[in-house]
Amino acid sequence: MDRPQSSQDPQSPLVIAVIGLGTMGTGIADVMACAGHEVIGVDISEAAARQAVETLEASTARAVRHERITGQERTAALARFRTFPDLQAAAEADLVIEVVTEHFETKCEVLTALDGIVKPGAIIATGTNALSVTQLASRTSRPDRVLGLHFFAPAQKMKLVEVVSTVLTSPEATASVTTLVRALGKEPVPVGDRPGFIADGLLFGYLNQAAAMYEARYATREDIDAAMRLGCGLPMGPLALLDLIGIDTAQTVLEAMYEASRDRLHAPSPVLKQLSAAGLLGRKTGRGFYTYEASGSATVVPDADTPQDGGAGAQGRPVSRVGVAGSGTMATGIAEVFAKAGYEVVLAARGQDKADKAAAQLAKSLDRSVAKGRLTQEQRDAALARVTAAGSLDAFAEVDLAVEAVAEDLAVKQQLFATLDKVCKPGAVLATTTSSLPVIAIATSTSRPQDVIGMHFFNPAPAMKLVEVVRTVLTADDVHATVREVCGKVKKHAVDCGDRAGFIVNALLFPYLNNAVKMVQEHYATVEDIDAAMKLGGGYPMGPFELLDVVGLDVSLAIEQVLHKEFRDPGLAPSPLLEHLVSAGCLGRKTGRGFREYARR
Structure with a gap:
């Protein structure tokens, strides 16, 4: 040749x-x-x-x-x-x-x-x-x-x-x-020659963890798949993808990866073995994690595990006025979401000056939506008129739902919720947007932990459709129902998950990112080749290193440390290369250098 x-x-x-x-x-x-x-x-x-x-x-x-x-x-x-x-x-x-x-x-x-x-x-x-x-x-x-x-x-x-x-x-x-x-x-x-090569080497570890998450009944198959599609922009959820690839094929790949790595994250989840043994191999047999119209069909049909719409669940509490605590990008984005949906919004910060600046940023975001044709001028004006900027949490006295969006620091959040406990009326729902901290530790800083729930929006909040709804062991049923109803009214897709590190998205996303860093650390492949492999072979909107640099290497390291501490799995230990870059102040785009270098603005 x-x-x-x-x-x-x-x-x-x-x-x-x-x-x-x-x-x-x-x-x-x-x-x-x-x-x-x-x-x-x-x-x-x-x-x-x-x-x-x-x-x-x-x-x-x-x-x-x-x-x-x-x-x-x-x-x-x-x-x-x-x-x-x-x-x-x-x-x-x-x-x-x-x-x-x-x-x-x-x-x-x-x-x-x-x-x-x-x-x-x-x-x-x-x-x-x-x-x-x-x-x-x-x-x-x-x-x-x-x-x-x-x-x-x-x-x-x-x-x-x-x-x-x-x-x-x-x-x-x-x-x-x-x-x-x-x-x-x-x-x-x-x-080089190692099981899974680049794309499947990263992809199958992620798929295996998703299967284990489902097997543990931590979240439904529908919520796991929706979370990864809407939270990460992936073309398919992991369980639907496993059905497409073939459960038996996935098991074979993972067995080979585990044989080479001895990493428990690559040990095939028992549910994969059980499905394979039962001949439930995915689309090609008509049933895997989902049930299909026929063998080889892509059309999912309802089965015994399909969630039922409606039902006789708890009724939510009425919500017409929402308080958003914080002055950063996430807080202003969440306030914008509620204001556009017709809720009266109190945007509170530490001091009137910060609150006014946050409201000004919200107004600029609405102006951009008008310029892009997403809102009319009248809709923009109406939404802005619903927002009140306040320099103190005392303004939350009459809110029905208080949403916290401050620094990702447990002590800071606990102090804020202790204040909300004092100023908010009885029956108000108190929600935290934490992405990695235990919601129960925040809830127990109040005298009403039954009213506290996690409501994890994704950035940018006005654009991202996903909200992870996080129940603790103490969250009341009607509080959960309230947040689900509110998510529907603000046109967000809510997924339910329990109160453990990473919830759904981060628990699946960050081990995948960490494994990509390990590939570079081991000189198996370059940053450029890994990013190209995942975009072209996996259909990911961004390669892992592009995403790490956008999120921030310090933020990524902190989340990986939380996951490692929670699950105590050696495979989840942050890569030393990531730790070294953070120690060197190379945090990604915000510092001009991470896994790549960026032009200073």
């Missing part, structure tokens, strides 16, 4: 054999055929081969309808794709890509057979994302011509391809495949 390439000339057509015509194999064949390469599809199943041809016909027809290719190009692509039942068909291939079942002995059998069939200069690639490429390569007589080529599903759309070199792979083989991937319009990311 090592053909000389001109820097101006496109990749010359190759003969590429794809072994295994499941979803991934068919997708890879589609990409290669449409790029001008001759594609030999091999599968022992006639039905799989027939389905691959039908899938390619349908996908290219869609491409013509959407004017991505012409009818003539479609005809040519289909003519370049042929299917065979026997590996001998790969004899003249320049590159062979196996994507058979993720089972070591099965892959070894296929690679060993190919080794005796394909021509000497051919490169053999494995599509594994969990097994050792080195061990697979060593079963052949040409380990220098064997590497990993990990596409992401759907292969036609996803831009990332991880190119996996082992200590035995020749640089020429890696360079040839990298050139090919780039010519396909994909982003090749070089990685």
Whole structure:
């Protein structure tokens, strides 16, 4: 395959054999055929081969309808794709890509057979994302011509391809495949041989923790998935994604990761093993964490675990006047949310001066909404008229709901709630926006802990749809009902969770971020490659290091320390690299330097 390439000339057509015509194999064949390469599809199943041809016909027809290719190009692509039942068909291939079942002995059998069939200069690639490429390569007589080529599903759309070199792979083989991937319009990311590589190495640990969270009945599957979609901007929630990937596949990947890392965070959650043993493998079997319309369907149907709307639960307390304590971005954002929803709002700060400045910031935010066409001038004026700036918490005497949004410091919050306890009328609901502190420790600083609840908004509050509603062991049912009703009225999606560190989002997000830092610390991959892998392969809106620099490395470290202290799991211990950067004052964008450097404003 090592053909000389001109820097101006496109990749010359190759003969590429794809072994295994499941979803991934068919997708890879589609990409290669449409790029001008001759594609030999091999599968022992006639039905799989027939389905691959039908899938390619349908996908290219869609491409013509959407004017991505012409009818003539479609005809040519289909003519370049042929299917065979026997590996001998790969004899003249320049590159062979196996994507058979993720089972070591099965892959070894296929690679060993190919080794005796394909021509000497051919490169053999494995599509594994969990097994050792080195061990697979060593079963052949040409380990220098064997590497990993990990596409992401759907292969036609996803831009990332991880190119996996082992200590035995020749640089020429890696360079040839990298050139090919780039010519396909994909982003090749070089990685070493360890289970999960970059994207799945980070993704599956996160998915495993989500499964464990669900298994512990800490939150419903719907709330876990909604929290990660709305709180982090992810395209899918973790449990829905596990169903898409396949529960058995996830278990295989995690077993391989645990074998290599011995990190308890990678030990497959028992619920994954139970679902696999029961044959409940996700969408492909029609049932996994969710129940689907049919095997292979993406349509979720109600089952015994589906939450029921309405019901005879507690009635919420009436709320017409809301107090927001604080003068920072979060406080003004929350006050804006309530004012736009029609509530009378008291925005209180330490001193009238600070309160007036906070109200001015709120007005500027409303002005920006008008400029962007999100609000009319009349709506802006009406919302602002509902806001009263106050220099003391005494102004909360008549509020029905008091929301605290001050510094993330337990002593500060406890002192504030002790004051709220004195100034707020009986029956007022007292809510804290803490993201990491125990709500019960805040609640017990009052004489009415039954009235205290967590109401964790996400920043920026006017834009982010999620609110984590955090009940303590003492929170009254009607207080919980009140906050749920209020969330609905301000058009936020409320998810319920118990009072433990990180709630849902941070408990799943920050271990993932910490594991990304560990990858860099161990020199496995660069900051740039990890960010690219998670954006292009995982569909994340930001890479982990972009996000860490935005959140602030000091804030991130503090949350990770809280998680480690709460769960006492060695795998949750903050990365020393993160600790060193914080000690050096490299806190991210706010200081001009974190994992990257930024221009000073």
